[in-house]
Amino acid sequence: MKRLDALRGIYAHLEDRVVVTIMGAVAAELQSLGHRPNFFYLQHAMGLASSMGLGIALSKPERQVIVFDGDGSILMNLGGLTTLARYRPRNLVHVVFDNESLLSVGGFPTATATGSDLAGIAAAAGIPRTATVSTLDAFTRAFEDALGAGDLTTIVAKVEAVGPSAYVTDLSLLENRFQFSRSLRS
Amino acid sequence: MPVSTTSSRAVYDALKASGVRLMSALPETWLVHLIRMAEEDPEMTLVRLAKEEEGVGISAGAHLAGVRSAMLMQNHGFLASINGIVSCAQLYHIPLLMLISYRGEFGERDPWQTEGGGVTEDVLRALRIPFSSLDRVDQVAPRIAKAQTLALSANKPVALLLCRDLMWEEA
Numbered sequence: 394m395k396r397l398d399a400l401r402g403i404y405a406h407l408e409d410r411v412v413v414t415i416m417g418a419v420a421a422e423l424q425s426l427g428h429r430p431n432f433f434y435l436q437h438a439m440g441l442a443s444s445m446g447l448g449i450a451l452s453k454p455e456r457q458v459i460v461f462d463g464d465g466s467i468l469m470n471l472g473g474l475t476t477l478a479r480y481r482p483r484n485l486v487h488v489v490f491d492n493e494s495l496l497s498v499g500g501f502p503t504a505t506a507t508g509s510d511l512a513g514i515a516a517a518a519g520i521p522r523t524a525t526v527s528t529l530d531a532f533t534r535a536f537e538d539a540l541g542a543g544d545l546t547t548i549v550a551k552v553e554a555v556g557p558s559a560y561v562t563d564l565s566l567l568e569n570r571f572q573f574s575r576s577l578r579s
Numbered sequence: 580m581p582v583s584t585t586s587s588r589a590v591y592d593a594l595k596a597s598g599v600r601l602m603s604a605l606p607e608t609w610l611v612h613l614i615r616m617a618e619e620d621p622e623m624t625l626v627r628l629a630k631e632e633e634g635v636g637i638s639a640g641a642h643l644a645g646v647r648s649a650m651l652m653q654n655h656g657f658l659a660s661i662n663g664i665v666s667c668a669q670l671y672h673i674p675l676l677m678l679i680s681y682r683g684e685f686g687e688r689d690p691w692q693t694e695g696g697g698v699t700e701d702v703l704r705a706l707r708i709p710f711s712s713l714d715r716v717d718q719v720a721p722r723i724a725k726a727q728t729l730a731l732s733a734n735k736p737v738a739l740l741l742c743r744d745l746m747w748e749e750a
Contacts, residue, residue, distance in 0.1 A: 413640075433643070435667065436670075437666035437667065437670055438635070438636065438662065438663050438666040438667035438670070440632070440636075441632070441633070441635060441636030441639070441663055441667050442636070443636070444633040444634075444635070444636025444637050444640070445636040445637070445639050445640040445643075445667075446640065447626070447636070447637055447640065448601070448626075448636060448637035448638060448639060448640025448641040448642075448643075448644070448648075449640035449641070449643065449644045450640075451601065451624055451626070451637075451640075451641070452601065452624075452640065452641045452644035452645065452646040453644045470630075470632075470633065472628075472629030472630050472633065473629065473630075473633045473636075475629050476626065476627070476628055476629055476633055479627065480626060566670065566671060567671070567672060570643070570671045570672065570673075573643060574642075574643040574644075574645075577643055577644050577645065578644070578645040
């Protein structure tokens with residue numbers, strides 16, 4: 394499965410939901426499908442996208458929050474999975490695109506390439522719903538199930554280590570930040 | 580435990596008065612009363628962290644959603660949060676109210692706190708984070724209010740150092 398196809402497969406569900414992504418390929422690919430004011434791309438601070446999603450989910454319990462994370466990023470904040478599980482925001486769906494590598498900085502393998510199981514780690518941290526999927530059908534089904542389940546879910550989507558040709562887009566970081574905040578507060 | 584209840588109450592009340600409704604915290608001796616007060620307050624969302632840097636992301640999310648927050652941590656927790664502060668809060672102009680217990684100052688008896696104590700202020704200066712010390716209880720309310728005002732007007736992190744003379748009552 395390609396990450397871009399996975400994002401395309403669920404894009405329609407993102408229209409009214411709060412979306413936070415990590416930097417790099419995920420941010421560029423989601424923007425290539427169409428930016429929306431309710432999308433925020435955390436273009437650095439690796440590991441903190443899930444924490445940011447938690448802060449939003451606790452502050453806006455009436456909104457559903459989607460975090461698009463990556464294996465390299467979540468490996469930098471595994472402790473954050475225990476915090477997510479502890480507060481168990483039922484309005485948060487946490488998707489980890491696992492390409493088993495740090496794609497944007499040379500494609501070096503992460504620990505998931507040698508067997509570290511992120512869904513297993515999430516489940517052991519106490520996340521109530523977890524899944525690992527590796528086909529587009531399984532991913533869209535797992536994502537739609539998570540939206541309907543009304544409980545904290547981590548979906549690890551195994552994807553190919555391919556990305557866009559460029560990572561910098563014409564959306565400035567601060568423009569994104571203030572537009573997103575205004576959309577969240579309205 | 581000679582952690583000052585009076586000073587902790589003054590800090591907590593000042594945070595509430597400045598509109599803080601979410602606190603992230605990682606326990607440390609000087610913060611025990613503050614964390615308990617947050618825990619017992621139905622108007623406060625307390626997020627207990629595994630590591631302090633998570634708190635930067637949580638506060639950033641809360642701010643973007645319109646909720647005022649504060650981070651309670653030791654100075655070693657501040658040192659552990661630096662990349663988050665720089666590449667989330669500063670990069671994205673997020674107001675961040677950090678209350679940092681300032682271990683390792685004059686009077687510190689724990690040898691393991693002394694290195695972090697020696698670098699805290701220099702690191703805050705290097706990061707261009709405005710900061711002020713709280714040594715006496717009468718400073719608490721006005722300085723917390725002013726720190727919050729600056730954080731919100733400048734959209735940037737600010738820090739208050741909770742000092743030994745404020746937090747610790749020698750037996």
